[in-house]
Amino acid sequence: MSVEADPRSKLFAVFCLTTMALLIRQGESALLLAALTIAALALFGVRLSAPFRILRKLVPALLVVSVLQVLLVKAGRPLLLLGSIRLVTTGGLQAALFMAARVGIIASCGSILYSIGFSDFLLAMRSIRVPYELAFMSAMGAKFLPLLAEEMSDSLISAQLRGADLRRMGLVRRLRLYVDVLMPATVTAMSRAEGISWALELKGFNPGKPRTYWRKLEMGMSDWLVLPAGAIAFAAFLAINYRR
């Protein structure tokens, strides 16, 4: 069931899920967390494909890290031996699976956060007593990240079209190119930030001043249910994860 959820329940769910993701120690708790994450995505009306879109470009890096985890973690029962060398162990496989679960859950939480509008985020932060300046800066920062990524992508595309072949380039040259590409992107982002700050000041905006709000956030029944559900899930997770 999809409902127009209150941003505070989304923030609470994200807080619970990401905290649990960092604490995964047992296979069962990873499964429980995966189920909870899928339920949260469905409850907040976020498509299940959304986290995959976020992760799409990270797949090669994730595969490399997973393989390294499998090969380097030697704990547990050996599953594949090369002479006397323990090539693959249950501990290595478990570490790779937990890493994949963590990344998937964090990407899902990113999708949930992304579904919160700018002003809703500010209202939610205000209602939980976060100083307005801090909330505004975080929201603006989050708004700028995709722009910065887009600018860097354009610079990188331009460099590649003019002959910079990333696939054949050595690591040092590639890193130098990334640094070069970061420069114009940062300068453009800063100049854009300066423009926004000018526009805001000209329109009389002052983040330090007390303000009133026309719109008020209201928690619906499903939002209230998220709070005990999150707490119960957290307790169940801890019980499964840290049982002897």
Add this chain to the structure above:
Amino acid sequence: MKQVVFESVVFSYPADRDFAPAPRVFDRLSLTLKPGRAYVLLGPNGCGKSTFAKLMAGIICPDEGRVLIGGDEVSKMSLPEVGRSVGIVMQNPSRQLICSRPVDEVAFGLVQRGMDRDAAGAFAAEALESYGLSEASGTYTQRLSKGEQIRLAMASWTVLKPDWMILDESLSSLDICSKGIVLGKVAEMAAQGHGVIVVSHSSELADEMGAVKITMEKGGAVLVG
């Protein structure tokens, strides 16, 4: 010089903020562009002019159909390979300027393609002069005016001599002097057998350039004439 063919191209952007699928930008677009001509791509905001440019430059790939340059399918080529045939001056040129000195910016592509740094520098200085940028050569590229940045981006492509040059909404923000220089270069390139595509809102510009008009409408309808 190579011919560009759009063959039954279908394209839509993956998703919006709510991750809902977006409507199709192009629905079976078929078009052939011949080199040695200037084309002006006209149409309202959001009709897909920049998308057309990005498809042609291999920055994005069609969902269905093919974009061919000289018979080679763009989506199967790497960006450095596409760049040998298509150069693009983006809507916001500051994003594509990587080096801090204009001369290095123009020399960048030549060096990447294997030219000696000194020789590339000499070529670059010559190109800067022909684009009226000699005086700005000491200015940090991100501090140049938009008109100068557009001319610099164009100069950094013309030294590479691609078969096609795309100017994505580059002319609208130019003053008369800069516009004159750029239009002169466009005419020169077309006369040398290169193809040029200018993305614009101005039908008058197409008349002024004597270019072929490609009029696009929202939903992917295209009229050439």
